[in-house]
Amino acid sequence: MKIHFLFFCFISAFCNAQNQYPFFPKDQHCYLGxxxxxxxxxxxxxxxxxxxxxxxxxxxxxxxxxxxxxxxxxxxxxxxxxxxxxxxxxxxxxxxxxxxxxxxxxxxxxxxxxxxxxxxxxxxxxxxxxxxxxxxVMTKSDFDVQEFRSEVVKKVDMDDFTFKGKGNLKIKTKFAINEQGELDELEMIESSGLKEFDEMILRAIKRTLKNRKWTPAKIHDVPIKSTFILPFSIKI
Structure with a gap:
């Protein structure tokens, strides 16, 4: 079984949504100028x-x-x-x-x-x-996206997962590095449709981030929470 990981990271800096409205698109301006x-x-x-x-x-x-x-x-x-x-x-x-x-x-x-x-x-x-x-006036967290990507991929054990046939599995996860520099609010925001696969990805992220801390992002000297949207597309 050949597996290709396509892994993209986005930091949610300026746009979010409440339940009844969609996100403002990242490639558009919400204010003239x-x-x-x-x-x-x-x-x-x-x-x-x-x-x-x-x-x-x-x-x-x-x-x-x-x-x-x-x-x-x-x-x-x-x-x-x-x-x-x-x-x-x-x-x-x-x-x-x-x-x-x-x-x-x-x-x-x-x-x-x-x-x-x-x-x-x-x-x-x-x-x-x-x-x-x-x-x-913003200082980014020292959270290393490339290092994180490599570690998560290593912790995804496909031997624990059975998939019949061929196809693409797409999911989207979200988590935050909070004001204390810890993992927070990990959730699946777009399911692959296969509960076992979704849970496997979440376990890999938790294992990667467990008991680890980073320097949080800051505005001036005020720590702030950084939110990451992590889509996975896996071709089997």
Whole structure:
């Protein structure tokens, strides 16, 4: 039995979805002028409306923004909005005035989607610099994707799996390296249709990551969670 592993990794940086809406496509812009223009407009609206900074200068907020087909947007509550109330309320006020939203096109049709936008509020008041994006102040985790890929493939034992005939098995997994640098939230988000095979892949990932820690990604000196989407396509 000949097996070919096609393994791709994506870090989910800016777009996510709540259950009722799809992801905003990674190859499209959700704001005219992309993120530098978004943060520039955000900064100007804060100043023009004389909004006050948050007392906690280290608040880091992941905004879930529903981008509608009429070019308007609405910020939704999520886990981080509850933990960073000041940043959430400021973002709600600012986004009422933002008018450069671009709805996503999926299969050629404009579609309401959720964009996930990272906001470190203290960077958007007097500390703002022209051309700013969150990437300017982000430090990546030392999680090594290539090393991880090699280790997972070694731990997939096809001798424990029986597949009749020929074909492709495609699955998609997701997990996070959390603020403590540990594996978190491992799940299968797209099944191959074969429960035994899905479970085998999850076991291989768990064995690879078990009892290991990495330096988490950071915004300035604030640790943040990095989410990885891991599709597998296996030809048998």
């Amino acid at each position: 992309s993120f530098p223009e978004f943060y520039k407009d955000f900064h100007q609206i804060l100043n023009e409306n004389k909004l006050k900074p948050c007392e906690n200068k280290k608040e880091f907020f992941t905004a879930s923004v529903l981008i509608k087909t009429d070019n308007t947007a609405e910020i939704l509550e999520n886990k981080t909005s509850q933990e960073n109330k000041c940043s959430f309320e400021l973002s709600k006020e600012v986004m009422k005035h933002m008018d450069k939203w671009i709805p996503a096109k999926i299969d050629g049709k404009e579609t309401a989607t959720i964009a996930r936008i990272l906001i470190y509020m203290d960077d958007l008041f007097e500390n703002y610099k022209n051309g700013y994006t969150i990437n300017n």
